[in-house]
Amino acid sequence: MKRLLLTLSLAALPLLAPAQTLTVSAAASLTDAFKEIGARFEAARPGIQLRFNFAASGLxxxxxVQGAPVDVFASADPETLNRGVEQKLLVADTRRDFASNxxxxxxxxxxAPAIAALADLARPEVRRIAVGKVASVPAGRYAWQALEGAxxxxxxxxxLVFADNVRQVLDYVSRGEAxxxxVYRTDATLAKDKVRIVLTVGGHAPVTYPAAVVADSRQPAAARDFVAFLASGEAQGILARYGFGKP
Known part of the structure; x- marks a missing residue:
């Protein structure tokens, strides 16, 4: 009788569906903000678990391209995301610009040596200047545009010392290796006790962050939900606290 009651009790328990894992590949500069946004997204959708992959957008x-199982791609520049759309790796109608920098x-x-303008980088006491790799790091491409224009x-x-992502550029400077x-203002702000912002650099394309669903996503509905969530008041408030602007 006891065994029968136990069996009936277990049968009455709700079945726990396994969580959907949503993989989001995002630009390194989004690391801190996206971790917080991800926690809020998971809290609102208990059946979804986020897994982040942060690196340079080009990488x-x-x-x-090589077939990594990714559901959402968030880039630090429109150019890289546009390439993904052109190669049909991303779903064009899911694209959404969600932040600026x-x-x-x-x-x-x-x-540090006294620097007040970009031209001061040519002074002999400035021996090393860290920038992102132009081919794969959007911040490096913006740096090239600004310096080329000047x-x-x-x-x-x-x-020039080329880094694999913008956070590595920040590390080089904060450790005095350059x-x-x-770098982006958001990254510099996070390390305000280790680096000093000398000036805001112009002469480059606007720094805009777009996101889109990956065409081969195994969780397309959840991926669309996450991209849409980036434009929500809750996500925009988190991005603003980390120094990102409106797109």
Whole structure:
């Protein structure tokens, strides 16, 4: 009798469906904001578990090209996401611009040479300048546009130290391994005790962040929900706290 009652009790328990895992590949500069946004998204949708992959936007797109199981791609620039759409790797009608940023010139908080303008990067006491790799890191491409426009890129070539993503640029400067670097304002703000923002850099395309659903997503409905959630008041409030602007 006891065994029968136990069996009936267990049968009455609701069946727990396994959580859907949603993989989001996002630009390195989104790391902190997206972790918080992800927690809020999961809380509102108990059946979904997010898994993040943060790196340079160009590298993330290449991973998708190679067949990595990704559901959502969030880029630090429109150009990289546009390539994904053109290659039919991303679903065009799910594209949404959800944030903006600005490029800044930073120096170590202590012991840095006096720099007041981009032209000062040519001074001899500035020996190393950290920037993202132009081919794969949007921040590196923005840096190239700004320095090329100021007719400084060619002359600064011997000083340039190329990083795999914008967070690595920040690390080089914060550790004093480079006298200057070009990063996003949001990243510089997170390390405000280690780096100093010298100036906001212009002369480049607007820094806009778009996201889209990956064409081969195994969870297309949940992926669309996450992209839509990025435009919600809750997600936009988190992005604003981390220094991102409206798209």
């Amino acid at each position: 993330l797109l290449q991973q998708i 600005s490029l800044v010139l930073v120096t170590p908080a202590q012991g 007719q400084l890129w060619a002359g600064l070539q011997p000083k 006298e200057a670097g070009l």
